[in-house]
Amino acid sequence: MKTILLIGIGPGDPDALTLAAIKAIGRADVFFFLEKEGEGKDSLIRFRQQILQTHRGDQSYRTATVALPERDRETAGYVGAVEDWHRRRTALIATLIDTEMAEGETAGMLIWGDPSLYDGAIQHLRDLIESGRADLSFEVIPGITSIQMLAARHKIPLNRIGESITITTGRQIEQADPASITNAVVMLDSRAAFRRLEGAGDVDIYWGGDVGGPDEILIAGPLDAVADRIERAIALQRARKGWIMDNYLLRRRPQPS
Ligand SMILES: C[S@@+](CC[C@H](N)C(=O)[O-])C[C@H]1O[C@@H](n2cnc3c(N)ncnc32)[C@H](O)[C@@H]1O
Structure with a gap:
């Protein structure tokens, strides 16, 4: 054997x-x-x-x-x-x-x-x-996993009480209905697919570049407010060392009842 x-x-x-x-x-x-x-x-x-x-x-x-x-x-x-x-x-x-x-x-x-x-x-x-x-x-x-490391570095739970979590890819999130997202972890996104969800208004993003490694970058906030900063960070890391591995959690804010 x-x-x-x-x-x-x-x-x-x-x-x-x-x-x-x-x-x-x-x-x-x-x-x-x-x-x-x-x-x-x-x-x-x-x-x-x-x-x-x-x-x-x-x-x-x-x-x-x-x-x-x-x-x-x-x-x-x-x-x-x-x-x-x-x-x-x-x-x-x-x-x-x-x-x-x-x-x-x-x-x-x-x-x-x-x-x-x-x-x-x-x-x-x-x-x-x-x-x-x-x-x-x-x-x-x-x-x-890089997902556990992302959550640990941002000091967040992946879901709030009783909520579901979807793990998906950049390719899939580009096709997704923004209204269907509660907590979505996105991986394998080489084209900043989060930008497709801008304007949804009530989505936060917890983004990580090379989490756990020596060049780790973390950015979090309302998607509309931080999307530009994230894209700049991706471009900068690519220019500096030639590549980046990134993942992120998209989370819809609770609706006022
Ligand atoms: C082929 S998958 C492998 C995932 C790996 N098996 C895991 O458990 O995380 C590669 C993707 O994982 C994510 N990833 C892996 N390492 C990462 C890191 N250190 N920081 C951020 N994302 C990472 C990125 O989305 C990358 O495109």
Whole structure:
């Protein structure tokens, strides 16, 4: 049997690693690095290497790095392109397992934030096992998500008493009916989709850029009042270091009864 550990490492704060993650890091014979081209690649690699240095010390381990295929952004069908991309990534992981692990070994994959939130690794491994790989098992070690870090940094609860929370993407929030939003956490927004909700009048935003990391920026307030400032902060961070990861909570203010 070969075992893969999907280890959530939090969203950029080395102190946000859990004890379970540190123990799992100690168990792996080899670490797989699946590197995405593009924004932030080098810093994300550096962060993972720092974690290994800190928590493996002198204990030796192997690493195997592959470049992840880019998603086809030209083709019109978004779902088809994502499915194809997932298939190619699954095949790459299968190759790493076949070529970089001996029978009985354990591999670690350091997953940004938590593996259950907008990350493909769990599905890739489920697909491999369902396709007949009886020699394989995997474990998920949860991490602090960028959403938890956002709420902690702003010192807010994600919902007020009894309310629902939606977790969604920039792509989806652009299509959403503004009236349907009570508490919406938005991720994967590369085009400042919050601007679409300006003028709704009673929406607050709690925005975070690179939360938990050394370049963290936090801005909160009525959406109409702070939207410009947020867009400027995004542009500034991109100009300064080439990339930014941001997320935010949109919250409708209670209506006067
Ligand atoms: C592919 S998803 C991965 C999410 C991750 N698994 C998690 O648990 O947070 C990447 C998105 O997460 C959000 N994100 C990740 N790290 C972040 C950070 N440090 N600060 C703000 N947003 C972050 C951004 O919306 C980014 O586009």
